[in-house]
Amino acid sequence: MSGQLASVPTVSLRKLINMNHLDRLERKIGYQFSDLKHLKLALTHRSASTQHNERLEFLGDSILNYVIADALYHQFPRCNEGELSRMRATLVREPTLAMIARNFELGDYMSLGSGELKSGGFRRESILADCVEAVIGAMALDSSFDKAADIVRSWYKTLLAEIKPGDNQKDAKTRLQEYLQGKHFALPTYEVIKIEGEAHCQTFTVECTVKNVPNIDRTFIAKGSSRRKAEQAAAEQILKILEIK
Secondary structure, three states: OHHHHHHOOOHHHHHHHHHOOHHHHHHHHOOOOOOHHHHHHHOEOOOOOOOOOHHHHHHHHHHHHHHHHHHHHHHOOOOOHHHHHHHHHHHHOHHHHHHHHHHOOHHHHOEOOHHHHHOOHHHOHHHHHHHHHHHHHHHHHHOOHHHHHHHHHHHOHHHHHHOOOOHHHOOHHHHHHHHHHHOOOOOOEEEEEEEEOOOOOOEEEEEEEOOOOOOOOOEEEEEEOOHHHHHHHHHHHHHHHHOOO
16 A cells, blocks of 8 residues: 555645645745745645635736846846846746746645646646746735845846846747748747636637748647747747757
8 A cells, every 4th residue: 555655646645745844945945934825825736726826926927027127127237128128038937937946846845736747737847937936926925025026036146147138038939930030931820729717817828830840840839827928938849849049
């Protein structure tokens, strides 16, 4: 019996193990919650409960964008709006947030429904990125905007020190479009095929189609908390296959 539990842990057992070790996660993120209900909610995916982290994600996304915009504004006084926007997009895009989540081993602490758990949802970049934003929102509710902003700055200290203005800061859709134009291929098309959730916490599913390009002549599907995020996530998938950074 013990061998079975070790090889195929149930969702409830995994959740119990995670929730009993939230102090470890607090040490990793550098913040101790006054009320753990905020952190637990931030770690709860919509597949696991009707009480999930999407509202916190909405809040955290706004805080993150402001904090990074403010940091870049003061760090690069000579850069124009376009350069600042591209650098911010690089720092808040899905792969960057997923990297931060992996550094915290955030996926190990998440509560997921059985379907997402079996499909490896705790490793999926979109889920990890959304969870990072939810944790930011949770910290702000638990303390204050200023405290959450300080923690976010500590997470981004190295990334902010390393980032520089330039073409490599263009977002995924722009980089993909420029690559395809340079190769004289048709531009990708993006279509929203599903919108789920209430108006304040929707999930968009986007279908991106690329035609007549070797190795990627097919359709890609991605999700995001906005149409733009979903489209960017789909473009990122294609760039990875093309090995374009």
